[in-house]
Every structure is written in structure tokens, then in C-alpha cells.
Amino acid sequence: MVEKDTRRRTIHDVAQAAGVSISTASNALNGTGRTNAETRERVIRVAKEIGFRPNALARGLLSKRSHAIGMLTNDTYGRLTLPMAAGVSEVLVDHGLSVFLCATNNDPRLARLHLEALLDRQVDGIIFTATRLDLEPPAELAKLAIPVVYAFAEGPPETISFFPDDAQGARLAVEHLKGLGRSRILHITGPEDYLSVRIRAEAYCESFGKGAEVHYGDWSEEWGHEAIDAVFSRPGEKPDAIFCGNDEIARGVIDALRDIGITVPKDVAVVGFDNWEVISRQTRPPLTTVDMELKEIGRRAGLAILRLTQGEAVPTGITRLSCRLVVRQSCGGQAG
Amino acid sequence: MVEKDTRRRTIHDVAQAAGVSISTASNALNGTGRTNAETRERVIRVAKEIGFRPNALARGLLSKRSHAIGMLTNDTYGRLTLPMAAGVSEVLVDHGLSVFLCATNNDPRLARLHLEALLDRQVDGIIFTATRLDLEPPAELAKLAIPVVYAFAEGPPETISFFPDDAQGARLAVEHLKGLGRSRILHITGPEDYLSVRIRAEAYCESFGKGAEVHYGDWSEEWGHEAIDAVFSRPGEKPDAIFCGNDEIARGVIDALRDIGITVPKDVAVVGFDNWEVISRQTRPPLTTVDMELKEIGRRAGLAILRLTQGEAVPTGITRLSCRLVVRQSCGGQAG
DNA sequence: GGAATCTGATAAAACCTTTTATCATCACGA
DNA sequence: TCGTGATGATAAAAGGTTTTATCAGATTCC
Known part of the structure; x- marks a missing residue:
């Protein structure tokens, strides 16, 4: 045989x-x-x-380029990291680059473990992403000999970072509401210690002008309920639009409004933030919301790494990428 | 200098x-x-x-073991794949194995591209995961010289697959409701062409016995609403419990019940499936639901690959891993 | 004292590919 | 006829590590 x-x-x-x-x-x-x-x-x-x-190993050994990159993420595969990973992979796969995904789960020991493994594998570059903009990336990253790009996270000076343009996103929402004739717009959002919360709130205030009113809370539907109950039970003029810090809050807001007999969008228009489809598509009415284009952030980060590994220069500093307004039915206007 | x-x-x-x-x-x-x-x-x-x-490259070149595995997934980083990836990584990182994450986005060209890249990199094994149990994995996989494990997907005969135990999960829900004294339990679920939907429905029927009633629809809140409206507007005896095919449907069901003045859990108890926390924690009342333990499935798949790469034998066939009931407040009982 | 055994260290081969330097052959011009 | 150049192929080195076979020296035993 x-x-x-x-x-x-x-x-x-x-x-x-x-x-x-x-x-x-x-x-x-x-x-x-x-x-x-x-x-x-x-x-x-x-x-x-x-x-x-x-054999990619033999080839890499000789050329000192493994044609692989590492993606180091802060969170346990949350909803922010993954669309970005999709974008990164999409850009790189056609250039023969593969992606190691490492979830550090916010554990410094695990982060170092993964980082060392990546370096041992001679990765050509590293993309670091976080779930919160203002979370400090591990300091070791800055000292590496290979290119590092930060996505949804801010690196030290002279490094490369990509962010959603929170301010522009907030303006998008406010301008949309103003354009529909709303004049008393409230902002109900998350915890004030999030940098993105502060940026959005500031942009909202500037864009809306006199009479702006921000309610900070947490990221839950619960909080949306509470805020509405408080606002509508006090005396005085009532808002005719609510700009929410994320889609969960928006959902709570919409439900609370329905509970007290206020019609969305006729009486009050609502805009969310995140376009987290499992929520935004399923609210009644479906939610008009700001999409941070996370996949695009991933693409840009991937592209930056690609250029850097090819020796090209990439401008340092923070690049903020435009958000997009997804219009559904919670604001009225053209969609009814 | x-x-x-x-x-x-x-x-x-x-x-x-x-x-x-x-x-x-x-x-x-x-x-x-x-x-x-x-x-x-x-x-x-x-x-x-x-x-x-x-240098891991040099080491791998010689030992013919790259100490990396590939994770090939069918979907665009959905909510099923990622907890599994976390489980896989968790098991492997301490053994010095890293994970390449490849999203094929259901595109056969992309799948082949990624697969070839993985083989060129001499990965020690591949884990294939899908978003639907009854989706056919690429045929090339079965012919590879390296170990392949299927998670949330079924490979050809003589291969190794891990699944959630849908039947046991369904029984868990039904028994819980029966134990709380509910006697007219309905099942509102997703499309009948999903294998898992059929398995759960069958287990529900067996466990509940005479009077079982299954309503097939889609995976939306909308459908939960519709089903409740239909059931409660027809004459005859009304159910005192609903077992839902996933959490979105359950949320729709709960909202619909509230709309028609029926109290959850006093009049009707509701159980979901998935424990998708963004939904299950935020329903009012919070949802009692079946958790498929996806992370555990990932862990087991990772462990299987690990054993296989070390030359140990792993029993072939389908292993179904127990689901866990997460008790919140939508059924009454001890949690009120 | 000489053979056998043991200890600790090392040279060299192997893994697979790419690249540099070398070599052989042929054509051509002087 | 000899040197010059061009062409096309090849041997060998390099990359970093592990492993096998070898070797020198020390120790033990009769």
C-alpha cells in the first residue's frame, strides 16, 4: 500500500x-x-x-515582516470594538495581512501577556481600541519599535488616533431638530465623566444656544424614564424635542413619553446616538439616531497601519471622522 | 554620538x-x-x-507548530460569535496560543482567501463558527490536515461540534414556569426553518404536553406584539405564561401585554431566550431568560483544539452544552 | 594505569524562503 | 583569438531557533 x-x-x-x-x-x-x-x-x-x-513563517523570518497585525482591545468584545475590527480586517485582507484579536478585558496582566505574544510573533503593527475615549492606553505601547495606531482611544502626543467626531455628531442632531422647527430641545445623556459625553453636551449647547439644558445620568433606559418623568412633572414650558446621549436612553425616553400620553414625534421629537440597531430599529416609532461609523474608523486605522508598515508617513495627531445621521421616524419630517 | x-x-x-x-x-x-x-x-x-x-516565527518554522489558531466566522462580528471568541481566547492565551479572527461575511471568496492565509501561516487548528446552526460550513474544511472544531455549527460526520443544548434550555424554561404553577404556557418563537427553533419547539411540546401551542414568526419585537394581539383578541381561555424564542420577541410580548392592561408577571409570566443583556436587563420587569453560555462553548472549543494539537484524542460528534436559566422578575416566584 | 562511563558543552544540520554573489555560456566587436 | 557584455541559471548565505551527533574532559572501576 x-x-x-x-x-x-x-x-x-x-x-x-x-x-x-x-x-x-x-x-x-x-x-x-x-x-x-x-x-x-x-x-x-x-x-x-x-x-x-x-510558508509565511519562513518568509516572515527572513523579511522580518510577519504580515500580521495585532488588535488590542480593552473590552470583552463589546459592541464598539467589533464593527471596528470588521473595518480593519476588510481593508487589510486584500493586502495579505491577518489580524490577531486580543481581548485584554481591562486586565493589565492580560494586556501585557497579549502584547508580548504579539511582539514575539513579530507583528507589523498594533491597533489599540478602547471602549471609552478617556481611558489611558498602556504606556508600553508608546515605546514600541513598530507602528501603533489608536482607534477610539487617544495615544500620547505625536501618535496617531482616530475618533468619531462627537461634536459634529451632536450638531447634526441639533440642526436636524431645529430644521424641523423644534425650538425647545433638551439633552439627556450619560455620566459626565465620559469625555465624549462632555464634548457632545458642549456642542449641543453651542449649537442650540440660549435655553440649553443638559441632564447627566447613566447609560440606561431607566435613566431615560426618570429624566422624562422629572422634566414633565415640573411646572413651566415643556420641551418639544429630546436629544439623547445614546440609543438606550432614547428608548427609555420614548417609552416614558408614551406612558404619560405624549406622542412621538408629533408632540416631542427624539434623536438617539450610536445607531445600535437592535434598539434603534425596534423602538416605536423607529429611532432617528447618530451613527458613529465605527467600521469606517476601523478602515482608516487599518489603512494607517498599512501605510506605516510600508514606510510611508502618516500625519500624527487626532483625526475625527464624521458621524452620519440615520433618519427614521422618531422626529417626523419627511419620513412622517 | x-x-x-x-x-x-x-x-x-x-x-x-x-x-x-x-x-x-x-x-x-x-x-x-x-x-x-x-x-x-x-x-x-x-x-x-x-x-x-x-522569535516565534523561527520557532514555528522549525517545530511546524505556529502556536496560533484561526477562528473563521460566518457573520459580521455578530453577538453570537464574539462571546465565543472571548471564551476561546481565554482558554488559549495561557498556553501561548494566539487567535486570528477572520470574518467571512458569508462570502465564499472571502472565506477561501482567509482560509488560505491561515494555512500559509501554518495555524495549528481552526475553529469554525456560524450564526445559524443549520448553515453549511465550507467543504474544504473537512479535508484539511490540521484539526478543525465546529462551534455553533455542525461539521460533517466524524468531526467535532459544540452546540448549546436547545432542548434542555427549552425544558428549563417550561419546567420553571410549571414549577411556578403556570398551566397554560404558549411558545412564541422565530422562523421555523431555523433548526434551533424546531428543536426548542419540540422540547417545549414534549415538556408541556397536551395543549401546547407554537407560533412561528420572525426574530423581532414587532412579531411579539402581533402574536400577543392575536392571541388575546380571540375568544376562549387565555395563557398564563409565554415562553419566547428570543429576548427581542419577549420584549415585544411584554410591551404588548402592558399595552392591553395585562400585568407581568402577575397575570402572565414571560421567559426569553439568549440573555442578551442590553434587552433582558432593560425590559420592565427585567426578563427571566435562558442563557446559552456562549463563552463556555468557546472555551470548550478552544480546549478541544488545544488537545488535538497536542496529539490527544477528542471524541467526535456533537456535544451539547447545558443552558442556564437566568431568573429575573418577569415570572414572579422568589424574585417577586 | 587503562578502559569504561559519565558530564557538560558544542558544532552542525534542519526548518523554508529570499537574496547576493558567482558561474557558465553564448554572442559580439575589435 | 581574445576580451567584453549580456543572459540565465545556480550555489551559498542569511534569518533565529531547536535538536542530533560529536567531542573533550573528568570520574569511576577493575
Whole structure:
């Protein structure tokens, strides 16, 4: 009985089958050196026939480029990190780069463990992402010899970071509401110690002007309820629009309004933030909300790493990427 | 001005600094061969001093084990895949294995591209996960020379698959409701062409017995509303409990019940499926639901790959892992 | 004292690929 | 005929690590 050889084919096998030396095979396959057109064709044909694929480890060992990057994330695979990872991967896969995903779960020990593993693997670069903008990235990162890009996280000076443009997103929401004729717009949002919360609140105040009113709380539906109950039970003029810090709060707001007999969007228009579809599509009415374009942030971060690994320069500093307003039915206007 | 040497330290540097040969250094560091205790200590100390870490590429090239695995997933980083990825990573990181995450986005071209990249990188194994149990995994997978494990997906015969135990999960829900004295339990669930939907429905019917009633629909809150409206507007006896196919449906059901003046859990108890916390924690009252323990599925899949790469045998076939009932307030009972 | 055994260290091969330098062959011009 | 250049192929080195086989020296035993 003949044993089938299950070994992977190497360039040695190609050379032997094509009747040339290893170096000639390599030159032919990579288009380097000087090779006769006929031999080159033959080598390529033979390589395809026997199913040769170069060993990335050997290649990386020599070139000192592993064609892999690491993605280090702060959180346990939350909803922010993953769309970004999709964007990163999307940009890189066609350039032959693969992505190691490392969840540090906010544990410094785990972060160091993963970081060391990545360096041992000679990754070409690292993308660091966080769930909160104002969370400090591990200091070791800044000292590495390989490129590092921060996405949804801010690195030290002279590094490269990508963020959603929170201020522009907030303005988008407020301008939309103003454009629909709303004049008493409230802002109900998350905890004030989040940087993004402060930026959005500030942009809201500037854009809306006199009469702006911000209610800080937490990221829950519960809080949306509470805030509405408080606002509508006090005397005086009532708001005709609510700009919410995220979609969960918006959902609570909408439910609370319905409970006290106020119609959305006729009496009060509501805008959310995040476009977390499981929530925003399922509210009644479906929620108009600000999408942070996380996938695009991932794409840009991936592109930056790609350029850096190719030795090109990428401008340092923070790049803020535009948010997009997703119009559904919670504001009235064209969609009714 | 002296240039700082930014090169990574190699075992050659260690050997030189310790005044021994490369082989001795290797033996000392790995505890192989015969080494004098004193020399061994010295080598280890020197290695630590100059910050030596072995190059994983070189190591992998020789040992033919890259100490990395690939995770191939069907969906665009959905909520099912990611808890599993966390579980996988959690098990493997302490064994020095890293994880390549590849999202195929249901595109066969992309799947092949990623698969080839993984093989070129000499990964030690592959975990395939899908968003739907009855989706066919790519056929190439079965022919690979490296171990493959399926998580939340079924491989061909003689392969290794891990699933949540849908039947047990459904029984858990029904028994819980029965134990609380509920006697007219309805099942409102997703599309009948999902295998898991059929399994859960069947288990519900068996466990509940005579009078079982299944309503198939889609995975939306909308559908939960509709179903409740239909059931409660028809004549005859009304249910006192609803077992829902997922948390979104359950949320729709709870909202619909409130709208028609029926109190949860006093008049009708509700159980969900998935324990998708953004929903299950935020319903009013918070939802009692079945958790599929996705992270545990990931852990088991990771463990299986680990064993296989170490040459140990792992029993083939489908392993169904128990679901867990998360008791909140939507059923009454001890939690009120 | 000489053979046998043991100890500790090392040289060299191997893993697979790319690249540099070398070599052989042939054509061509002087 | 000899040198010059160009062409096409190849041997060898390099990358960093592990492993096998070898070697020198010390120890033990008769």
C-alpha cells in the first residue's frame, strides 16, 4: 500500500518538479532576478499543479515582516470594538495581512501577556481600541519599535488616533431638530465623566444656544424614564424635542413619553446616538439616531497601519471622522 | 554620538553575553539536554537582563507548530460569535496560543482567501463558527490536515461540534414556569426553518404536553406584539405564561401585554431566550431568560483544539452544552 | 594505569524562503 | 583569438531557533 504524502509542498518540490534550482524557482515565482520567459512559465505552472503555497513563517523570518497585525482591545468584545475590527480586517485582507484579536478585558496582566505574544510573533503593527475615549492606553505601547495606531482611544502626543467626531455628531442632531422647527430641545445623556459625553453636551449647547439644558445620568433606559418623568412633572414650558446621549436612553425616553400620553414625534421629537440597531430599529416609532461609523474608523486605522508598515508617513495627531445621521421616524419630517 | 541598538535580542546575543555556545543557551533556557546548574542559572539570568524573547516565527518554522489558531466566522462580528471568541481566547492565551479572527461575511471568496492565509501561516487548528446552526460550513474544511472544531455549527460526520443544548434550555424554561404553577404556557418563537427553533419547539411540546401551542414568526419585537394581539383578541381561555424564542420577541410580548392592561408577571409570566443583556436587563420587569453560555462553548472549543494539537484524542460528534436559566422578575416566584 | 562511563558543552544540520554573489555560456566587436 | 557584455541559471548565505551527533574532559572501576 502506497502512503500518500501529506506534507506541505515546498519550493524545493517545485524546483525539483520543474527541473530547476531553488533560486530559479523563487525568482520565477516572485518575478525577481533574471529568468527566461519559458522557464518562468513552466515553474509557475508546476507550482500551481502541485499546489505550492509559500510558508509565511519562513518568509516572515527572513523579511522580518510577519504580515500580521495585532488588535488590542480593552473590552470583552463589546459592541464598539467589533464593527471596528470588521473595518480593519476588510481593508487589510486584500493586502495579505491577518489580524490577531486580543481581548485584554481591562486586565493589565492580560494586556501585557497579549502584547508580548504579539511582539514575539513579530507583528507589523498594533491597533489599540478602547471602549471609552478617556481611558489611558498602556504606556508600553508608546515605546514600541513598530507602528501603533489608536482607534477610539487617544495615544500620547505625536501618535496617531482616530475618533468619531462627537461634536459634529451632536450638531447634526441639533440642526436636524431645529430644521424641523423644534425650538425647545433638551439633552439627556450619560455620566459626565465620559469625555465624549462632555464634548457632545458642549456642542449641543453651542449649537442650540440660549435655553440649553443638559441632564447627566447613566447609560440606561431607566435613566431615560426618570429624566422624562422629572422634566414633565415640573411646572413651566415643556420641551418639544429630546436629544439623547445614546440609543438606550432614547428608548427609555420614548417609552416614558408614551406612558404619560405624549406622542412621538408629533408632540416631542427624539434623536438617539450610536445607531445600535437592535434598539434603534425596534423602538416605536423607529429611532432617528447618530451613527458613529465605527467600521469606517476601523478602515482608516487599518489603512494607517498599512501605510506605516510600508514606510510611508502618516500625519500624527487626532483625526475625527464624521458621524452620519440615520433618519427614521422618531422626529417626523419627511419620513412622517 | 552612540547609536542605540534597537534590534531585537536573539539567542545569539544571550550566548555571547553568557559566554556559552548557542546550543547551550538554548538547552539552558528550555531545560533540554544536559546543563550544569550554574551555567543554566547564568544563562537564564543573562537572558532576562538583556530582555531576550524567542522569535516565534523561527520557532514555528522549525517545530511546524505556529502556536496560533484561526477562528473563521460566518457573520459580521455578530453577538453570537464574539462571546465565543472571548471564551476561546481565554482558554488559549495561557498556553501561548494566539487567535486570528477572520470574518467571512458569508462570502465564499472571502472565506477561501482567509482560509488560505491561515494555512500559509501554518495555524495549528481552526475553529469554525456560524450564526445559524443549520448553515453549511465550507467543504474544504473537512479535508484539511490540521484539526478543525465546529462551534455553533455542525461539521460533517466524524468531526467535532459544540452546540448549546436547545432542548434542555427549552425544558428549563417550561419546567420553571410549571414549577411556578403556570398551566397554560404558549411558545412564541422565530422562523421555523431555523433548526434551533424546531428543536426548542419540540422540547417545549414534549415538556408541556397536551395543549401546547407554537407560533412561528420572525426574530423581532414587532412579531411579539402581533402574536400577543392575536392571541388575546380571540375568544376562549387565555395563557398564563409565554415562553419566547428570543429576548427581542419577549420584549415585544411584554410591551404588548402592558399595552392591553395585562400585568407581568402577575397575570402572565414571560421567559426569553439568549440573555442578551442590553434587552433582558432593560425590559420592565427585567426578563427571566435562558442563557446559552456562549463563552463556555468557546472555551470548550478552544480546549478541544488545544488537545488535538497536542496529539490527544477528542471524541467526535456533537456535544451539547447545558443552558442556564437566568431568573429575573418577569415570572414572579422568589424574585417577586 | 587503562578502559569504561559519565558530564557538560558544542558544532552542525534542519526548518523554508529570499537574496547576493558567482558561474557558465553564448554572442559580439575589435 | 581574445576580451567584453549580456543572459540565465545556480550555489551559498542569511534569518533565529531547536535538536542530533560529536567531542573533550573528568570520574569511576577493575
